[in-house]
Amino acid sequence: MPADIVPTQPAPADRSGGVIHDIGYQRYSGSRLGRGYASRALYVHSLRTAFGLGRSAKAKIFPWLVVGLVFVVAMVAVAVRAESNQVVLSYLQFTDTIGLPLLLFLAVVAPELVSRDLRSRVLPLYFSRPLRRDDYALAKLAAMTSAFWLLLAAPQLLMLIGGVFSRKDGFGGAMDEVMDFLGGIGYAAIVAIVFSSLGILLASLSGRRAVSAAVVAAVYLVTTPVAAVLQTLGGTVGKIAPVINPIDLVEGLEAWLYHRSTGIDIGNHGYLYLIVAVVLVAVYVTLLLVRYRKVAA
Amino acid sequence: MRPYSRGVALIETRSLTKRYPRVTALDAFTVDIEPGIIGLVGANGAGKSTLIKTLLGLSAPTSGSIRVLGLDPARDAEAIRARVGYMPEHDCLPPDMVAAEFVTHMARMSGLPRTAARERASEALRHVGLYEERYRQIGGYSTGMKQRVKLAQALVHDPDLLLLDEPTNGLDPAGRDAMLGLIHRIGSQFGISVMVCSHLLGEVERICDSLVAIDGGKLLRADRMSAMTVQRDVLAIEVDEGTEQLAEGLAAAGLGVSRDGRLLLVPLESDQTYDVIIGTVASLDLPLHRLEQRRHRVSELFSARPDPQEVETRAS
Numbered sequence A: 001m002p003a004d005i006v007p008t009q010p011a012p013a014d015r016s017g018g019v020i021h022d023i024g025y026q027r028y029s030g031s032r033l034g035r036g037y038a039s040r041a042l043y044v045h046s047l048r049t050a051f052g053l054g055r056s057a058k059a060k061i062f063p064w065l066v067v068g069l070v071f072v073v074a075m076v077a078v079a080v081r082a083e084s085n086q087v088v089l090s091y092l093q094f095t096d097t098i099g100l101p102l103l104l105f106l107a108v109v110a111p112e113l114v115s116r117d118l119r120s121r122v123l124p125l126y127f128s129r130p131l132r133r134d135d136y137a138l139a140k141l142a143a144m145t146s147a148f149w150l151l152l153a154a155p156q157l158l159m160l161i162g163g164v165f166s167r168k169d170g171f172g173g174a175m176d177e178v179m180d181f182l183g184g185i186g187y188a189a190i191v192a193i194v195f196s197s198l199g200i201l202l203a204s205l206s207g208r209r210a211v212s213a214a215v216v217a218a219v220y221l222v223t224t225p226v227a228a229v230l231q232t233l234g235g236t237v238g239k240i241a242p243v244i245n246p247i248d249l250v251e252g253l254e255a256w257l258y259h260r261s262t263g264i265d266i267g268n269h270g271y272l273y274l275i276v277a278v279v280l281v282a283v284y285v286t287l288l289l290v291r292y293r294k295v296a297a
Numbered sequence B: 001m002r003p004y005s006r007g008v009a010l011i012e013t014r015s016l017t018k019r020y021p022r023v024t025a026l027d028a029f030t031v032d033i034e035p036g037i038i039g040l041v042g043a044n045g046a047g048k049s050t051l052i053k054t055l056l057g058l059s060a061p062t063s064g065s066i067r068v069l070g071l072d073p074a075r076d077a078e079a080i081r082a083r084v085g086y087m088p089e090h091d092c093l094p095p096d097m098v099a100a101e102f103v104t105h106m107a108r109m110s111g112l113p114r115t116a117a118r119e120r121a122s123e124a125l126r127h128v129g130l131y132e133e134r135y136r137q138i139g140g141y142s143t144g145m146k147q148r149v150k151l152a153q154a155l156v157h158d159p160d161l162l163l164l165d166e167p168t169n170g171l172d173p174a175g176r177d178a179m180l181g182l183i184h185r186i187g188s189q190f191g192i193s194v195m196v197c198s199h200l201l202g203e204v205e206r207i208c209d210s211l212v213a214i215d216g217g218k219l220l221r222a223d224r225m226s227a228m229t230v231q232r233d234v235l236a237i238e239v240d241e242g243t244e245q246l247a248e249g250l251a252a253a254g255l256g257v258s259r260d261g262r263l264l265l266v267p268l269e270s271d272q273t274y275d276v277i278i279g280t281v282a283s284l285d286l287p288l289h290r291l292e293q294r295r296h297r298v299s300e301l302f303s304a305r306p307d308p309q310e311v312e313t314r315a316s
Helices: A035-050 A059-083 A091-097 A100-118 A121-126 A133-166 A170-203 A209-232 A235-244 A246-258 A272-292 B048-056 B073-083 B099-109 B112-125 B141-157 B175-188 B203-205 B226-233 B241-251 B272-284 B298-304 B308-315
Strands: B011-017 B023-035 B037-041 B063-068 B083-088 B163-167 B193-198 B210-215 B218-225 B236-241 B258-260 B263-267 B288-294
Touching: A035 A100, A035 A133, A035 B099, A059 A091, A059 A100, A059 A133, A059 B112, A091 A133, A091 A170, A091 A246, A091 B023, A100 A121, A100 A133, A100 A170, A100 A209, A121 A133, A121 B099, A133 A272, A133 B048, A133 B288, A170 A246, A170 A272, A209 A235, A209 A246, A235 A246, A235 B083, B011 B048, B023 B048, B023 B063, B023 B218, B023 B272, B037 B099, B037 B175, B048 B063, B048 B073, B048 B163, B048 B193, B063 B073, B063 B241, B063 B308, B073 B083, B083 B099, B083 B141, B083 B193, B099 B112, B099 B141, B099 B226, B112 B298, B141 B163, B175 B193, B193 B203, B218 B226, B236 B241, B236 B272, B241 B263, B272 B288
Parallel strands: B037 B193, B037 B210, B083 B163, B163 B193
Antiparallel strands: B011 B023, B011 B063, B210 B218, B236 B263, B236 B288, B258 B263
8 A cells, every 4th residue: 555545544543632633534424415516516616617717727728718808898888888978888789799809708618517517527526416517507508508598798887887887867877877787688598599509509419528618619600601691582481591600680579579670670560479489498408408418428 | 313323224226127229327226325336347338437427326226126325316316416425436626726726625515514515525535535636727737637636526525435436447457446435435434425336346345345246237256255245255275295185185075176276165164174185184194384364356246148257258
């Protein structure tokens, strides 16, 4: 036996009456919390992982680059508004404006959360614990959605603070601002749910992070021109076609829910966008759960 | 209260059968296993991993019943998994995580509160001999250290039963000895029952209290180690000259003698066997060089199909 293994025999009481501290194995008699606790702990752990917290410096670079970028956009919007007294970027517009960095964030972070565990084959260690397969999948999905939402909501909070201070119309104006802000973060939640459910599902298909990232990005980027081409056809097809692209889908939904012109002509098919969005999210989540039922333990 | 301290068997299976579309992995497998260190031996594909999965409630049996720590995996899988530690055969560690953090995380997944999880992770890593290196990234560890981290994560929540799948895989001889020593210590001093799966009978027989041999999903034999070895102990006798003479003399005295090179082997039936041998040697006036008790290796007990010795050679 190598010298680094510490002897664990209980130490004998010493003659002076004192007791030598026992460094032997101690059984655990404290509380054992169940599945719910484990799920929450996994959720928090994964949310931290999304931003590279508790991980190497290398893993922090990309998420914080994106965080920096979205805050720069928000700060510029605040500064311009304070100077010119004009709203150049509304809360709703903010989410649509930073679409590309958001997509990259999803393509990098979703594989970070699920592909890495597949790659290192750590799943049997989770599934041999009280946590169930569904719990694991849902905790990961919740973490991705929260990270995505925080990325959208935190800069909007900054915009809210800047907006309230630059308004001159007192309490009523501040309340209007807050309502706009709530609309903005509500829309951010819709985007976060739609994007994350597809992102996590796609990322869970491969253990290779690069492959997963490429698949996630490809699904978004390839459907964009297809939807654009179909839109040029006009008519009913042109008004419904955007649903095939997640970015267009949420913008169409935004146009319907918030009556904002987003460059997507949804005609009077708004309800269809809602149904498609709800059905798609349900399908993505179901497929994700099926995926984790099948994955080898 | 430890579930099995109520006089319940550690593991109990009755006609346990698990069929996959193409293969029957467990075939009417019935066994009662008492607490202690248990060796589960069989060739690759004999059904060891399937048995572990059904014990953990990860795979439902096709038919038959199973009880682990007095609980039924079909109904109480969660309770069982909270009380069992599992160390898989394959690599299962994230290379870019620090060992202490990883083991802490796994402790929380087992339901330990944050502070307790951190303390027990440090303790578990100390017990497996990785205390100094615990703040290093797992990716930089040697194979032996990784095996220890795998053991630590299985041990961290203080389970009542440890399921170790091929724990010495990929280790050099010194690493194997250290790992076996560690497992023996856990099983004998920590009060935790350990089931060690291995295709290397020679390894597990050194540390186990009992042995379960499985082949083709069927139980070959399950017994306590003592029952397997004591009754088959033999005495090896070596004399400098007159080996033939002695063999005849011992046979005449009523002992079953067999030759093994320069040695004569005599089954040890009672203490009197010694007296008979000494008496015979003395009466023939032969120079006795050696007289020793030799434990029959358990492997010889499984001379039925498959020959574990052969399994062992093939595997190594």
